[in-house]
Amino acid sequence: MDSSDKFHLPELTKDNYVDWVSKMSSVLKAKELYQLVIGKEPSKVRGDDGKIVEFDQSKRLDLAHAMIITWVHSSVSGRVKKNGGANCPKKLWANILEFGASKKQANKFKAWYRLTHLPLRVDNVQQFISAFWDGIAVLESLDATIDEESLGHIILMKIPVELAHVCNSIIASGTSSSMEVTYETVLEMLDSQISADSNSMLPKP
Numbered sequence: 001m002d003s004s005d006k007f008h009l010p011e012l013t014k015d016n017y018v019d020w021v022s023k024m025s026s027v028l029k030a031k032e033l034y035q036l037v038i039g040k041e042p043s044k045v046r047g048d049d050g051k052i053v054e055f056d057q058s059k060r061l062d063l064a065h066a067m068i069i070t071w072v073h074s075s076v077s078g079r080v081k082k083n084g085g086a087n088c089p090k091k092l093w094a095n096i097l098e099f100g101a102s103k104k105q106a107n108k109f110k111a112w113y114r115l116t117h118l119p120l121r122v123d124n125v126q127q128f129i130s131a132f133w134d135g136i137a138v139l140e141s142l143d144a145t146i147d148e149e150s151l152g153h154i155i156l157m158k159i160p161v162e163l164a165h166v167c168n169s170i171i172a173s174g175t176s177s178s179m180e181v182t183y184e185t186v187l188e189m190l191d192s193q194i195s196a197d198s199n200s201m202l203p204k205p
Helices: 017-030 058-069 074-080 089-116 125-141 148-158 161-175 183-200
Strands: 044-046 052-054
Touching: 017 058, 017 089, 058 089, 074 089, 089 125, 125 183, 148 161, 148 183, 161 183
Parallel strands: none
Antiparallel strands: 044 052
16 A cells, blocks of 8 residues: 555545645655655755765656656646656646645635525524635635634624624624634524524423
8 A cells, every 4th residue: 555545545636635735745755755855855965975966866856756746637737747747746836835825816706605605594593604614714724814703703693683682692702702703603693592492392291
């Protein structure tokens, strides 16, 4: 079993850049090739006699290139093999990071769109809360800047009229204390209010 199988490495596509780079970086580090690929491994070493000698990195460079290019899907291989990337792992890795930077911006837009357009209804509150947290995790993985207060108010605006009492309770809590109305506090209070409403409707023993 090779390292890619061991680490369950997928092929790089236009849709899985963040996950792929994280996993490939781990594989390269495990093989002690990561510093070489990012150009931070010294090519010269001091010998026992104190003289500086050139270190032959050719075999390790070939190994690193083979490990990376093998797990690049054909749909993106042309873009990452440009400008010497077809032979040099350092240029290949730099091209992959450049490719990811452009995809990251597009993915940020998609992630923000999905998050802000999540529907909130009376019958899907728990699903909404779970999906919202998942959306936040995606944005964080893309290094997006998240305005916690603005997102908190966006959630408040989504609360349907049937749950107006929940919205009013959250607003009252926010205005009667020093608590900041962030997406996290709104989600937690929304969850608590819905749970309380559900419990109040249960038949008393």
